[in-house]
Structures are given as structure tokens and as C-alpha cells.
Amino acid sequence: MQVMFVRRVAAKLKPLPGSRVYSNGSSHDLSKAIAELNQEMESVFGEPPASSHAGSLESQSMAQESHLVTNDVPQQKSFSCLTHIGNKGEAQMVDISSKETTKRVAVASCKVMLGRKVFDLVSANQMEKGDVLGVAKIAGVCGAKQTSNLIPLCHNISLSHVHLDLTLNPHDLSVEIEGQAASTGKTGVEMEALTAVTIAGLTVYDMCKAASKDIVLTDVRLEHKSGGKSGDWSRKK
Structure with a gap:
């Protein structure tokens, strides 16, 4: 046929x-x-269809675009709750110019697991590099002041106070580190406190690594913060 x-x-x-x-x-x-x-x-x-193939493709394309626009709406809403992410998902530094100036305080902590051999050497102050706890304490203060250089989207703030305590714990053969950072400004100091204890812990590792490679830095966490729009927060609550 x-x-x-x-x-x-x-x-x-x-x-x-x-x-x-x-x-x-x-x-x-x-x-x-x-x-x-x-x-x-x-x-x-038979008779040709009412709409052409091109028209069919065009309508399919419009439907896909409409579907994409619809899907973008909840995506933008999810980004809006993250202050370091813009409407399109790009990284950004938060504009804090409109925030209220208040006193900000943050406390963070971490632990360095030494093991018996290293713990005894640190306790007796017999490590080859010298005073482990003293050097680590100074390193933590320096680290807090360098936070904005280490973490890209942190603001360069003026710290009014940084303090660290390093305590030897014989029960688990560790060094317990607690650090506090304070400032009077428009943004919090949580990252400064966390950076302080982390750098102090890494310094302990560096001072002791010749005696053991099995040292573990663990439990880096925020313990308390105060000031700012969100108010006070404590891990113990």
C-alpha cells in the first residue's frame, strides 16, 4: 500500500x-x-493533530519551567533561615550594621586525651619542648584573636577579654581545656571561644607528638553564650 x-x-x-x-x-x-x-x-x-509538534514541545518546556519556579520557592525559604547563605544559595558575610551593640560572652571547651606515658611527662613538665600547658594557653589566646583570618565569614571584632584554663585530669589521662571570649559589639564571640580551645588543644598535640602519635583532640563544643538578639544559651539547661 x-x-x-x-x-x-x-x-x-x-x-x-x-x-x-x-x-x-x-x-x-x-x-x-x-x-x-x-x-x-x-x-x-487521518486528519493532522490540532496542535503542531513544535507547539507541543513549547508547552512541555513551559510546564518544566513552571515546575522549576515552583520548586525554587521552598528552596529560597530554606536558605533564608541560614544567615550566611543568600537567596540563591551563595555564601555571604552577614550585614551586622543594624544590630544592637551589647556585651557578648562565650565559653567553649575541649579535651585532649594523652595516654599514660604522655600524661606523666606533661605532669612532671618533662616534655622536650618545654611547658606544654603554658605554651598552649598562650596559643589559645593568639588563636582567638586570629579567628576572622582563619574562618572566612567571621567578622573581625575587637575582643575585650580572652581567658583559658588547662587542667590535667588523672581519671582519663587528659587535658581539659576551657576558654572564654568577651566583646562589646554587634556580633557574638562563639567562634572566638571555640577557636581558642581548638588551637590550645592542637598546641598540646604539637608539644607532645614526639612522645606519642596516639593523642586525640575531642569534644570541642560551645558551653555557654550570652548577649545579642538570641539572648543567653547554656548546654547544661
Whole structure:
């Protein structure tokens, strides 16, 4: 059936002998032939669909775009609760110019697990590098003051006070470190307190690593904060 249909198409489109393709008469004959072929194609294949294929693709594309726009709405809402992320998910430093200036205090802690050999050496102050706890305490203060240089989106704030306590705990053979940072300003000092105890703990490791590589820095965490819009918070509550 398809072969017969192709032959009929070829016969209708074949120009008449002696006729010119670009003449008005042949143009009329060609239009008539095309119209007849269209009728025959409709009788064989049925009428064409109401919308074209291009229109179908366009409507599918519009539907996909609409779906994407709809999905973006909850995504933007989730980003809005994270202050260091913009509406499009990009990292940003928070604008604190409109915040109220208050006294801010944060306390953080961590623990350095030494093991029996290192614990005894530190307790007797016999480590080759010298006074482990004293050097680590100074390192923690220096670390707090460098927080904005270490963590990209932290603000460079003026610290009014940084204090660290390092205590040897014979029950689990560890050094317990607690650090406090304070400032009067428009943003909190949690990161400064956390950086202080972390740097102090890493310094303990550096001072003792020649005696043991099995030292573990653990339990770095915020214990307490006060000041600012969110008010006071404590881990013990």
C-alpha cells in the first residue's frame, strides 16, 4: 500500500513534457496536485493533530519551567533561615550594621586525651619542648584573636577579654581545656571561644607528638553564650 501511494505521489509531481517549472500554469497545476495529495493523505492517515509538534514541545518546556519556579520557592525559604547563605544559595558575610551593640560572652571547651606515658611527662613538665600547658594557653589566646583570618565569614571584632584554663585530669589521662571570649559589639564571640580551645588543644598535640602519635583532640563544643538578639544559651539547661 505504501509503495502504491509513493508511485501516485511521484506521478502527480512529475512535470508535463515541454512545460516550464516556473510558469504560472505549472505553478497552478503543482498547487492543485499538492492539494489532492493532502486530501489523499488525510483519507489514509487521518486528519493532522490540532496542535503542531513544535507547539507541543513549547508547552512541555513551559510546564518544566513552571515546575522549576515552583520548586525554587521552598528552596529560597530554606536558605533564608541560614544567615550566611543568600537567596540563591551563595555564601555571604552577614550585614551586622543594624544590630544592637551589647556585651557578648562565650565559653567553649575541649579535651585532649594523652595516654599514660604522655600524661606523666606533661605532669612532671618533662616534655622536650618545654611547658606544654603554658605554651598552649598562650596559643589559645593568639588563636582567638586570629579567628576572622582563619574562618572566612567571621567578622573581625575587637575582643575585650580572652581567658583559658588547662587542667590535667588523672581519671582519663587528659587535658581539659576551657576558654572564654568577651566583646562589646554587634556580633557574638562563639567562634572566638571555640577557636581558642581548638588551637590550645592542637598546641598540646604539637608539644607532645614526639612522645606519642596516639593523642586525640575531642569534644570541642560551645558551653555557654550570652548577649545579642538570641539572648543567653547554656548546654547544661
